[in-house]
Amino acid sequence: MTDTVLDRLLRYVVIDTQSDPESQAQPSTEKQKDLGRVLVAELLALGLDDAHMDEHGNIYATLPANTEKDVPVICFCSHMDTAPDFTGTDVKPSIVRNYQGGDIQLTGDASRIIRVSEHPDLEHQIGNDIVTTDGTTLLGADDKAGIAEIMTAVATMIANPEIRHGTVRILFTTDEEIGRGADKVDIAKLGAAFAYTMDGGRVGEIDDETFSADGVEIEISGVAQHPGTSKGVMENAIKIACDIVACLPKELAPETTDGRQGFIHPTDINGSMDAANLKFIIRDFTNEGLTDKEALLKSIAEQVIQAYPGSTMRFTVTEQYRNMKQVLDQHPEIMANLTEAVRRVGLEPVTNSIRGGTDGSRLSFMGLPCPNIYTGGHSYHSPLEWISVQDMEKSAETIVELVKVWEERA
Structure with a gap:
């Protein structure tokens, strides 16, 4: 006491x-x-x-x-x-x-x-x-x-x-x-x-x-091939993942936002030639803003994957809090x-x-x-x-x- x-x-x-x-x-x-x-x-x-x-x-x-x-x-x-x-x-x-x-x-x-x-x-x-x-x-x-x-x-x-x-x-x-x-x-x-x-x-x-908060996971399946015979065949999943991150709008990052601005933030990336995994957190003060940012991220990923016709992507959203x-x-x-x-x-x-x-x-x-x-x-x-x-x-x-x-x- x-x-x-x-x-x-x-x-x-x-x-x-x-x-x-x-x-x-x-x-x-x-x-x-x-x-x-x-x-x-x-x-x-x-x-x-x-x-x-x-x-x-x-x-x-x-x-x-x-x-x-x-x-x-x-x-x-x-x-x-x-x-x-x-x-x-x-x-x-x-x-x-x-x-x-x-x-x-x-x-x-x-x-x-x-x-x-x-x-x-x-x-x-x-x-x-x-x-x-x-x-x-x-x-x-x-x-x-x-x-x-x-x-x-x-x-x-x-x-x-x-x-x-x-x-x-x-x-x-x-x-x-x-x-x-x-x-x-x-x-x-x-x-x-x-x-x-x-x-x-x-x-x-x-x-x-x-914030309202969601997590996003992007799973990429690439095309593996021996580097010596990979011309026109290999689609490196690591590079696909990096392309997605490189296309993120710089004005929607934690390091460029404050106040009531939300963001898209990659938190984890790992992979190999044939498969890669990306994790993001999405944040906004409104549910509408959250949905818009998730749609933007999905659009970016889909545009990137179009350049790799042999590869596929799975996009999963998980609710975290509101x-x-x-x-x-x-x-x-x-x-x-x-x-x-x-x-x-x-x-x-x-x-x-x-x-x-x-x-x-x-x-x-x-x-x-x-x-x-x-x-x-x-x-x-x-x-x-x-x-x-x-x-x-x-x-x-x-x-x-x-x-x-x-x-x-x-």
């Missing part, structure tokens, strides 16, 4: 929980359950007697209501896995106490420097305590900061029963970083009317909109109460559209409307990741104020 949000973050980040996109299991890595077992033990110690981990590594727990009002059941959600983009093994967190400005030299890799010119949010952290990595790993504040904030808020409500609140459900998921965080969540067991993910960035920023704003706009009170809570902690709420997705994207379309709240983290998925202790405290305070708002307005 006396642990701070910093105590919890430091305890969680040293547990390696990276997910694995190549694994078909859920969780994709068993080591995610190492953190899960720690969290279940802590929740039970706090008095949440139903805390448990299911076979997929998801954690469920309940903080019972302490009011007679009919308050909707709220869920707070964060994910336990860290991104596979950069190693999360042997994390050595470092704390810059009473930050006084300037660049931050990381201790484990002299080439890693968190520069103010590249991280201007540091200018607002004077006097705060900054947690970083040593430069050799991720920090894992995405999303262990969110977990630490939820745990701290729960402990605060238990220690202060004068804080009136309805029933609060806790959900910690696995494999969010590889797009499977909501796959095995039992919405019926959760029993919540709506949820909030703690998985955002800069304090004050709340997210009610995400823009959660389509659901949240039907429940305006969810965002209205959140913006009130943000103001109560002394921040001016800024509503954002995420150029990505969260567990909330999927959960919203599974019947659990779910916007996203700031955790205070910066430079996620990078060895330059950092977070302010005071910003984490503000995020935990926001959770407490939010449950109070819902109880007052019930």
Whole structure:
């Protein structure tokens, strides 16, 4: 009960929980359950007697209501896995106490420097305590900061029963970083009317909109022939795949778009002379924009394959997630109460559209409307990741104020 949000973050980040996109299991890595077992033990110690981990590594727990009002059941959600983009093994967190400005030299890799010119949010952290990595790993504040904030808020409500609140459900998921965080969540067991993910960035920023997202796979069958006798016969599948990528519009790439612009992004290419495989992610804020980009990609692939009459192509689209704003706009009170809570902690709420997705994207379309709240983290998925202790405290305070708002307005 006396642990701070910093105590919890430091305890969680040293547990390696990276997910694995190549694994078909859920969780994709068993080591995610190492953190899960720690969290279940802590929740039970706090008095949440139903805390448990299911076979997929998801954690469920309940903080019972302490009011007679009919308050909707709220869920707070964060994910336990860290991104596979950069190693999360042997994390050595470092704390810059009473930050006084300037660049931050990381201790484990002299080439890693968190520069103010590249991280201007540091200018607002004077006097705060900054947690970083040593430069050799991720920090894992995405999303262990969110977990630490939820745990701290729960402990605060238990220690202060004068804080009136309805029933609060806790959900910690696995494999969010590889797009499977909501796959095995039992919405019926959760029993919540709506949820909030703690998985955002800069304090004050709340997210009610995400990309809509699909995956595309193009499988190419070429014509193999010995190179010495291949004139007029060989149709190299690798070259066909490269031709498709070369024809992609440069103005529809992640590196050339921002704001509300979507993109077509090749994420994987492999092959041999006779067969090749291309994988893409397609992103847009509207379903129509998503469909248009998929049609454009298919048209490009079909035009390329026409130059190779002996070759064939298979084009497969897989839905990944949809823009959660389509659901949240039907429940305006969810965002209205959140913006009130943000103001109560002394921040001016800024509503954002995420150029990505969260567990909330999927959960919203599974019947659990779910916007996203700031955790205070910066430079996620990078060895330059950092977070302010005071910003984490503000995020935990926001959770407490939010449950109070819902109880007052019930």
